[in-house]
Amino acid sequence: MSRKPLVRPGGRSARVQESVHEAVRALTSEVGRDALTVPLVAARAGVTPSTIYRRWGDLQELLSDVAVERLRPETPPGDHGGLAADLTAWAEEFLEEMSSPPGRAYIRDALLGDPDGTNAGQCSAYAAEQIDVMLDRAGARGEPVPDAETVIDRVVAPMMYRILFRRGRLDASYARRLVTGLLADQDS
Amino acid sequence: MSRKPLVRPGGRSARVQESVHEAVRALTSEVGRDALTVPLVAARAGVTPSTIYRRWGDLQELLSDVAVERLRPETPPGDHGGLAADLTAWAEEFLEEMSSPPGRAYIRDALLGDPDGTNAGQCSAYAAEQIDVMLDRAGARGEPVPDAETVIDRVVAPMMYRILFRRGRLDASYARRLVTGLLADQDS
Numbered sequence: 302m303s304r305k306p307l308v309r310p311g312g313r314s315a316r317v318q319e320s321v322h323e324a325v326r327a328l329t330s331e332v333g334r335d336a337l338t339v340p341l342v343a344a345r346a347g348v349t350p351s352t353i354y355r356r357w358g359d360l361q362e363l364l365s366d367v368a369v370e371r372l373r374p375e376t377p378p379g380d381h382g383g384l385a386a387d388l389t390a391w392a393e394e395f396l397e398e399m400s401s402p403p404g405r406a407y408i409r410d411a412l413l414g415d416p417d418g419t420n421a422g423q424c425s426a427y428a429a430e431q432i433d434v435m436l437d438r439a440g441a442r443g444e445p446v447p448d449a450e451t452v453i454d455r456v457v458a459p460m461m462y463r464i465l466f467r468r469g470r471l472d473a474s475y476a477r478r479l480v481t482g483l484l485a486d487q488d489s
Numbered sequence: 490m491s492r493k494p495l496v497r498p499g500g501r502s503a504r505v506q507e508s509v510h511e512a513v514r515a516l517t518s519e520v521g522r523d524a525l526t527v528p529l530v531a532a533r534a535g536v537t538p539s540t541i542y543r544r545w546g547d548l549q550e551l552l553s554d555v556a557v558e559r560l561r562p563e564t565p566p567g568d569h570g571g572l573a574a575d576l577t578a579w580a581e582e583f584l585e586e587m588s589s590p591p592g593r594a595y596i597r598d599a600l601l602g603d604p605d606g607t608n609a610g611q612c613s614a615y616a617a618e619q620i621d622v623m624l625d626r627a628g629a630r631g632e633p634v635p636d637a638e639t640v641i642d643r644v645v646a647p648m649m650y651r652i653l654f655r656r657g658r659l660d661a662s663y664a665r666r667l668v669t670g671l672l673a674d675q676d677s
Contacts, residue, residue: 413601418656425654454647454667461654462646466613468606479642486674 320346321353325367334406337364365414368407369423378431384439384446385484388456391431392476396460400471405464428457447487455483508534509541513555522594525552553602556595557611566619572627572634573672576644579619580664584648588659593652616645635675643671 324345328337339360343350357363378391398404411420432452440446456479463471512534516525527548531538545551566579586592599608620640628634644667651659 409600412597412653421654422656425650453650455643458650459642459646462613462641462649465600465653466609466649468610482674486670 317346317348317352317356321348321357321363322367322370325363334364339363359414361410361414362416363414364410365412365420368410369420371403371407372411372424372427374427374431377434380438383442384435384444385480387435387438388452388480388484389477391435392456392460392480393473395428395457396464396471396473396476399460400464408461408464425453425457429453432457445487447483452483456480505534505536505540505544509536509545509551510555510558513551522552527551547602549598549602550604551602552598553600553608556598557608559591559595560599560612560615562615562619565622568626571630572623572632573668575623575626576640576668576672577665579623580644580648580668581661583616583645584652584659584661584664587648588652596649596652613641613645617641620645633675635671640671644668 321342324342325337328341328345332341337360339353340350342360342363343353346353353363357366378387381387381390399408408424411424415421429449432449436446436449436452456476459479460471460476463469463475509530512530513525516529516533520529525548527541528538530548530551531541534541541551545554566575569575569578587596596612599612603609617637620637624634624637624640644664647667648659648664651657651663
């Protein structure tokens with residue numbers, strides 16, 4: 302967001318960001334998300350409320366930034382020896398994480414305090430990067446490789462749509478069906 | 490939402506709902522969405538603020554209800570003589586409406602003030618109903634008919650995912666490609 306200054310790793314701005322994010326995470330588990338306020342977060346982080354308002358605008362934008370950090374994948378997708386196995390394992394794990402109560406809360410926060418779409422775009426970029434890793438690996442193995450955008454449309458989009466718009470239970474077999482359907486249609 | 494009483498058409502509760510929704514719509518175009526407050530809406534609707542708080546909880550939940558009303562389709566999908574033509578025309582129109590600035594704002598509002606997912610579910614139900622109409626019509630014509638959930642996964646979900654998570658321009662050719670891809674894979 303244009304309000305935020307560029308963050309130089311290790312600089313003052315990065316230290317402020319880290320302590321404010323950490324304060325949000327700690328307070329969320331101590332008092333719950335609904336009890337968070339900017340003054341409470343500022344006191345815990347050891348900054349003034351105006352530092353938070355100046356940098357993030359409001360609590361919702363701060364929560365959106367924290368959520369995107371939480372949604373960042375920590376490791377590259379596992380290598381299971383073939384594209385079908387890689388995509389299936391990744392999709393199952395993605396669905397399990399994103400449809401869990403904390404996952405849903407992070408997605409909501411990421412979307413809501415994000416007037417210009419930067420954070421939502423970042424969430425999508427994380428998924429696209431993971432998919433690229435799997436597709437590159439499959440290409441190197443000599444497997445036929447679908448287009449990354451097609452994997453987004455056929456696997457990621459349906460899972461996220463159902464997480465956001467449908468209340469039914471989503472299980473691993475749904476993730477598997479999406480991957481199987483995509484790869485079967487690529488072959489035909 | 491459990492807080493809201495059941496609304497009997499024509500009853501006092503329905504009249505309150507209609508005048509409050511109308512006040513939100515009028516004030517949104519007069520002063521803009523960001524300037525709305527519960528007291529302002531209450532004054533315009535001729536009710537007390539506590540009526541609004543009691544029924545909707547807060548402004549966000551009220552805006553979510555108004556957004557869902559705006560997202561309700563006004564007419565059944567057009568009959569263009571065949572499933573491919575019907576689905577294509579419907580998807581093009583859906584994408585155009587939902588990706589417009591007001592469409593995006595309504596989707597955001599619908600998701601945002603909706604802690605239990607009722608309103609998001611209603612948005613999805615509207616799309617599912619329109620799809621059912623087209624599939625029933627195709628079945629009556631003797632055409633092969635995909636599963637409604639598959640149409641959601643292959644056509645609705647990718648459009649909504651990209652509206653929410655990607656900032657690139659979405660045009661009618663994207664909607665057409667989704668429908669063409671779905672129907673081609675059904676045939677194979």
